[in-house]
Amino acid sequence: MGEENKVTLYGMWASPFVRRVEIALKIKGIPYEYVEEDLRNKSQLLLQYNPVHKKVPVLVHNGKPIAESLVILEYIEETWKNGPKILPEDPYERAKVRFWASFIQQQLFDSIVSAAKSSGEAHEKAMKELFEKLTVFEEGMKDFFPSGTPHFEDENIGFLDIILCSLFGYRKAQEEANGLKILDPERHPLVYSWVTALNEVPVVKETLPPHDKMVALIQFLRRNAPH
Numbered sequence: 001m002g003e004e005n006k007v008t009l010y011g012m013w014a015s016p017f018v019r020r021v022e023i024a025l026k027i028k029g030i031p032y033e034y035v036e037e038d039l040r041n042k043s044q045l046l047l048q049y050n051p052v053h054k055k056v057p058v059l060v061h062n063g064k065p066i067a068e069s070l071v072i073l074e075y076i077e078e079t080w081k082n083g084p085k086i087l088p089e090d091p092y093e094r095a096k097v098r099f100w101a102s103f104i105q106q107q108l109f110d111s112i113v114s115a116a117k118s119s120g121e122a123h124e125k126a127m128k129e130l131f132e133k134l135t136v137f138e139e140g141m142k143d144f145f146p147s148g149t150p151h152f153e154d155e156n157i158g159f160l161d162i163i164l165c166s167l168f169g170y171r172k173a174q175e176e177a178n179g180l181k182i183l184d185p186e187r188h189p190l191v192y193s194w195v196t197a198l199n200e201v202p203v204v205k206e207t208l209p210p211h212d213k214m215v216a217l218i219q220f221l222r223r224n225a226p227h
Contacts, residue, residue, distance in 0.1 A: 007032040010046050010058040012039055013209050014217050016166040017069040018057040022207045023162050024076045028083040069166075070101060073159060086159045097159050100140060104163050107133045112167070116180055116222065131187065138188045150194045152201050164191075165198040169208055170218075176211075177218035 009025070009032050011018030025032050037046050037056050049058045049065035058065050059072045066075050077087050088094050111130035118126050144160070152161065174180045185192040198204050 005062065006060075008035060008060040009033070010035045010037055010043075010049065010060070011056045012037050014214060015056055016169065017055075019169065019207050019209075020069045020162050020166040021057045021059060021072050021076075023157070023165070023203060024073050024086060026203045026207070027086065027157055027162075028076060028080045030076070030080055030083075070105065070163075073162065077159075084156070086157070086162065088158075096143075100137070100160055101163050103137060103140075104160075104167060108137065109167060112180075112182060115182075116174065116178060116218075130182065134182075134188050134191060138191050141190055141194070145190060145194070150197050152197055157198070157201060157203070161194075161198055164195060165204050168195045169199065169204070170214055171195070173211055173214035173218055177215045178222050 007025070007030055009018070009021055011021070011034060013036060022034075035043075035045075037043060039056070042054060046056070046058060047054055049060060050056075050067040053067060055067070057069055057072060058067050059075070060066075061075075061079065066072050073086065077085065087097060108130070111126065111133055115123060115126040115130050168183060171182055174182070183192045183195060199208075
């Protein structure tokens with residue numbers, strides 16, 4: 001691989017946003033170098049490559065940095081035309097995927113973080129909001145899966161799948177660490193079966209952080225979260 005095509009991913013092992021990028025690179029079969037960042041002591045390169053947000057992930061391709069996970073996923077799709085597609089060709093279908101990707105990012109993710117950090121009445125309120133948003137998402141996804149149950153191989157994982165499994169991939173660690181049971185097969189059967197099917201896909205499995213290490217990190221963050 002020539003230097004002009006070099007791909008480097010700056011990340012942190014527990015970041016769901018970094019995991020999205022890793023899954024996309026693996027699906028497309030793109031060789032890359034991974035650089036682990038210590039977010040309490042960020043490298044000069046990371047600060048140079050992402051001066052606005054100073055966060056991971058950052059993908060560096062041909063010496064040029066791209067930041068923000070959703071932007072990176074689009075860049076990967078537009079740059080590497082060979083290999084499986086992660087976004088639909090049809091502009092309307094693509095727009096629908098982007099709409100729901102934004103919903104997951106802005107609505108579901110924030111609600112899960114609020115529920116994980118809160119306790120008592122605030123926690124109950126946060127969980128109620130989260131379940132309401134999950135119900136909206138469940139209804140919206142019925143258009144995508146008319147048969148009701150998703151099935152996957154590495155080749156047919158798309159944009160929404162990547163974002164969903166980065167969000168819910170750690171749910172077992174969350175359940176163990178703080179008793180936060182988010183997905184229920186009775187309440188949200190489609191999303192539950194979707195996430196369960198995704199977690200069996202080899203490329204998804206191999207990017208999942210070690211369970212015990214993840215539990216320990218969630219417990220640490222919860223203990224140190226501002227109350």
